[in-house]
Amino acid sequence: MFSKAVISLALAASALANVFITSPVASTTWTAGQQATVTWQDDGMTPNLTSFGASLVGIYTGNANQQTLLQIISSSVDVSTTSSVAFTPDGTIGPNSNEYFVRFTSINLKDATNSQFPAEAFSAKFSLSTICVTG
Numbered sequence: 594m595f596s597k598a599v600i601s602l603a604l605a606a607s608a609l610a611n612v613f614i615t616s617p618v619a620s621t622t623w624t625a626g627q628q629a630t631v632t633w634q635d636d637g638m639t640p641n642l643t644s645f646g647a648s649l650v651g652i653y654t655g656n657a658n659q660q661t662l663l664q665i666i667s668s669s670v671d672v673s674t675t676s677s678v679a680f681t682p683d684g685t686i687g688p689n690s691n692e693y694f695v696r697f698t699s700i701n702l703k704d705a706t707n708s709q710f711p712a713e714a715f716s717a718k719f720s721l722s723t724i725c726v727t728g
């Protein structure tokens with residue numbers, strides 16, 4: 594059984610690193626089918642955005658130990674030369690929920706404390722409004 598303390602520590606460690614995501618934030622609500630923009634900046638800590646480099650950006654759900662990729666926003670964006678990506682959230686990825694988050698996964702850089710994992714950065718959990726059309 595996982596302890597909540599362990600999960601919180603892992604999230605805090607991730608939050609300390611690298612890409613500071615300025616959209617979405619906890620108050621963000623995106624609507625499926627309408628254009629949304631992910632934005633970020635360097636947080637001034639190591640590694641910097643140059644080191645983080647090309648990244649996979651996606652919408653995920655889950656927790657610190659297990660995350661499920663629901664939608665790819667960009668399969669390779671260089672976070673040091675680009676600071677935003679516009680995309681359209683897909684309404685079929687899941688229900689209306691405030692449990693979604695954006696994750697950046699560096700393609701080349703490894704996690705500073707555990708080199709078998711890639712370096713990652715996480716947004717706050719945000720809300721996605723998906724419209725469920727039933728026949």
Ligand SMILES: *[C@@H]1O[C@H](CO)[C@@H](O)[C@H](O)[C@H]1NC(C)=O
Nearest residue numbers: 639640641642643644645673
């Ligand atoms: C980013 O970090 C790398 C490695 O520490 C360093 O070589 C590089 O000069 C830094 N780039 C910037 C723009 O600060």
